[in-house]
Amino acid sequence: MYEKKDFWSDGALHMLGNLIHACTEKDANSLLLKTLLTIPGPSYGCVRYWDWIEPHCVSQLAKKYGVSEAQQQVYTQILVNIKTLRQEKTALFGDINDPETRQLLEADGDRLTDPYLVWKNVGGAEWIDVKTDAANHLECGAGELKTTVSKSLPQGGLSNEYIEDM
Amino acid sequence: MVKADPSLVSPYFDGDLDKLDESCFLDSYSLQAMFMDGDQKSKLWLQNLLKDITYTNDLQILIGHLCWKNLQFSRKAGKVILKGCNKHKTEEVMSPILIANEYLTLKDEFQRNRVEWMLGLPSFEFKETHGNNELLASLRVGCQQIRECKDQVYTYKTNLFPAAGGWGTPDSFL
Numbered sequence: 160m161y162e163k164k165d166f167w168s169d170g171a172l173h174m175l176g177n178l179i180h181a182c183t184e185k186d187a188n189s190l191l192l193k194t195l196l197t198i199p200g201p202s203y204g205c206v207r208y209w210d211w212i213e214p215h216c217v218s219q220l221a222k223k224y225g226v227s228e229a230q231q232q233v234y235t236q237i238l239v240n241i242k243t244l245r246q247e248k249t250a251l252f253g254d255i256n257d258p259e260t261r262q263l264l265e266a267d268g269d270r271l272t273d274p275y276l277v278w279k280n281v282g283g284a285e286w287i288d289v290k291t292d293a294a295n296h297l298e299c300g301a302g303e304l305k306t307t308v309s310k311s312l313p314q315g316g317l318s319n320e321y322i323e324d325m
Numbered sequence: 326m327v328k329a330d331p332s333l334v335s336p337y338f339d340g341d342l343d344k345l346d347e348s349c350f351l352d353s354y355s356l357q358a359m360f361m362d363g364d365q366k367s368k369l370w371l372q373n374l375l376k377d378i379t380y381t382n383d384l385q386i387l388i389g390h391l392c393w394k395n396l397q398f399s400r401k402a403g404k405v406i407l408k409g410c411n412k413h414k415t416e417e418v419m420s421p422i423l424i425a426n427e428y429l430t431l432k433d434e435f436q437r438n439r440v441e442w443m444l445g446l447p448s449f450e451f452k453e454t455h456g457n458n459e460l461l462a463s464l465r466v467g468c469q470q471i472r473e474c475k476d477q478v479y480t481y482k483t484n485l486f487p488a489a490g491g492w493g494t495p496d497s498f499l
Contacts (some may be wrong), residue, residue: 162496169415170412170414170418173418173419174410174422174498177426178426178429178498181430187430188432188436190436190440191429191430191440194444195444198444199479201480202476202477202478203468203478204475208499267437276467277467277468277478278467279468279469280462280464280469284464285461303461304464306466306467308467
């Protein structure tokens with residue numbers, strides 16, 4: 160969905176709309192919602208997967224052209240559903256740095272990962288384990304790559320247009 | 326003939342087979358085909374049925390019932406739903422998307438499996454720059470492989486298909 164969000168793709172939009180609808184109407188034990196609230200975001204613009212959805216819908220609705228009436232309805236419905244979710248499951252939408260919220264989100268086995276920016280490779284590229292199955296023409300390897308990292312502090316949404324010093 | 330197991334009463338069906346026969350939109354052959362776990366025919370049958378939006382509401386109930394506490398059928402239905410969601414025409418994806426709502430929120434011990442299959446598992450994206458020679462040294466990760474902050478660094482790959490991540494493997498929801 161994230162990959163296709165900027166294309167004219169009704170399928171991806173309906174998929175998103177229905178996923179949020181499922182979280183609002185049918186997700187009695189909040190497992191689906193908790194998954195979306197914990198798994199890492201698709202880009203460096205967001206900490207969690209959930210974080211890009213609302214800003215994207217708002218920005219699409221703000222467009223004057225290129226968004227059909229039917230699409231606007233879906234985006235509006237997504238925002239209404241998100242608002243309902245925030246009201247009904249307030250505890251899950253707390254600050255993720257707050258231990259109580261974190262504990263609640265991780266209660267079902269999901270883990271919130273700390274977001275890191277991965278910068279450049281600094282060498283050390285080597286295979287640490289390679290297994291070969293000659294009979295079946297298979298080779299499987301695990302490699303190690305040393306990279307520089309820094310802590311990522313996204314503000315949520317898609318606010319930063321470019322990353323400098325790449 | 327389909328037989329009821331009184332120890333397994335799903336939230337979708339109270340165990341009264343006569344009632345099911347009365348309300349079911351499927352003929353006896355189709356219903357029988359649906360229960361043929363492991364039979365290729367049942368998967369094709371399900372694929373064809375998902376193309377049509379007419380029976381979506383009934384199918385939601387039926388698939389909910391069949392997937393409930395059934396890992397094997399859940400896996401089969403998951404593959405069909407995910408393939409259906411990867412079609413290009415909007416009218417073709419609507420039925421699988423609506424059925425996925427039920428599939429993802431069906432509450433039993435296998436719900437997490439179904440969610441993982443549909444949404445995929447997050448994996449760090451990387452690109453090779455110089456073919457396969459010195460594969461590791463030519464890998465580009467993180468900031469090196471993106472142009473803008475909004476570009477994707479994580480992808481969500483489903484492990485529902487044998488060649489996971491390979492060419493032609495249906496994309497997960499996310």
